[in-house]
Amino acid sequence: DAGVIQSPRHEVTEMGQEVTLRCKPISGHNSLFWYRQTMMRGLELLIYFNNNVPIDDSGMPEDRFSAKMPNASFSTLKIQPSEPRDSAVYFCASREGRGGQPQHFGDGTRLSIL
Amino acid sequence: DQQVKQNSPSLSVQEGRISILNCDYTNSMFDYFLWYKKYPAEGPTFLISISSIKDKNEDGRFTVFLNKSAKHLSLHIVPSQPGDSAVYFCAASAPRSGDKLTFGTGTRLAVRP
Numbered sequence: 001d002a003g004v005i006q007s008p009r010h011e012v013t014e015m016g017q018e019v020t021l022r023c024k025p026i027s028g029h030n031s032l033f034w035y036r037q038t039m040m041r042g043l044e045l046l047i048y049f050n051n052n053v054p055i056d057d058s059g060m061p062e063d064r065f066s067a068k069m070p071n072a073s074f075s076t077l078k079i080q081p082s083e084p085r086d087s088a089v090y091f092c093a094s095r096e097g098r099g100g101q102p103q104h105f106g107d108g109t110r111l112s113i114l
Numbered sequence: 115d116q117q118v119k120q121n122s123p124s125l126s127v128q129e130g131r132i133s134i135l136n137c138d139y140t141n142s143m144f145d146y147f148l149w150y151k152k153y154p155a156e157g158p159t160f161l162i163s164i165s166s167i168k169d170k171n172e173d174g175r176f177t178v179f180l181n182k183s184a185k186h187l188s189l190h191i192v193p194s195q196p197g198d199s200a201v202y203f204c205a206a207s208a209p210r211s212g213d214k215l216t217f218g219t220g221t222r223l224a225v226r227p
Binding site: 095 | 148150155156157158159160163203213214215216217218219220
């Protein structure tokens, strides 16, 4: 079975540029999560969706960050404009049902902003 | 405010011996706990979970123990194998927090052959 698919796996770009990260959740999963992992803060939740609707975006660091889920099989996380401090590994995860079910993670996008 | 803490950043164990990874939490509302394993350049993989109504859950070589009064949980791996070498994350969720998981900072386990 295909797991959570993220693209690109690596992204290197110059500050000020727009960055778009993509995620395809596991088919049938109704919750989707975006995380950021850094050395300083560990794994932190940015935003999550339930049935394509954003439920909690309190972890989104700034207005430069936005996320969408236009349908059940696709989500994007956009940073515009990007800054060097946005450099991190960004993970997407999905889950079926509510509570009591584990989240399944993609392999992440390693983002480097120069 | 680190609600889930893994105070040992690393652990080294001999192959065949027991590995014990620890996790402490501060939020008494947490009612569900999970352990994830992460290899380099991969996403975290779910390992085992436990509900707050239990104090132990076992799955093969992996056992999670929960001590609610101490707000402490631990993951035991017996016997440890070199393939278990990875970073282990503890995570917790609370009712009415939606589907949010709060993660610890991870413990890097190295199993020596």
